[in-house]
Amino acid sequence: MTGNFEKCLEYVLHHEGGYVAHPADPGGHTNLGCTKATWEKWIGRPCTVDEIKALVPADVAPLYKEKYWDKVKGDDLPTGVDYCVFDTAINSGPGRAAKFLQESVGVAADGAIGPMTLAAVREADPRQIIEAYSASRLNWLQELSTWSTFGSGWGRRVTDVRRQALLMLLA
Secondary structure, eight states: TOOHHHHHHHHHHHEEESOOOOOOOTTTTTTTTEHHHHHHHHTOOOOHHHHHHOHHHHHHHHHIIIIITTTTTTGGGOHHHHHHHHHHHHHHHHHHHHHHHHHHTTTTOOOOHHHHHHHHHHOOOHHHHHHHHHHHHHHHHHSSSHHHHHHHHHHHHHHHHHHHHHHHHHH
């Protein structure tokens, strides 16, 4: 629902953490979940690793709002569902996040949330969406070649996001 962006961003950033440059991570130099390539595209120029290391939540918030939250129609999704979809958009891309949502509500998974997807979401039980969404996300992550390296953290993240999303339904 409208107004959840800040709270959802806080939850996402908790999972994303600070600066990392794991050799097995295809994202490379990353801070607060923002890769160097994503940041360069956002600011319109090359940047240094030190610039990535210096990012703070206020820097990445506008990027995450425009390119991830708005892209997955976060303001149009039920509380809790918005968090699941937003977290996935940042972790795996908005298109993948949209496909999980579409699969969860039984519409064609084309990776773009539009009127048909939103209508199906409105008709569905948010708790069931969260459960189906979380299961699909975890299954997909387990198929990635980097699961053996990052799977433990990803599994915890999906479990934590699911738990928090369900709690958000009660608030």
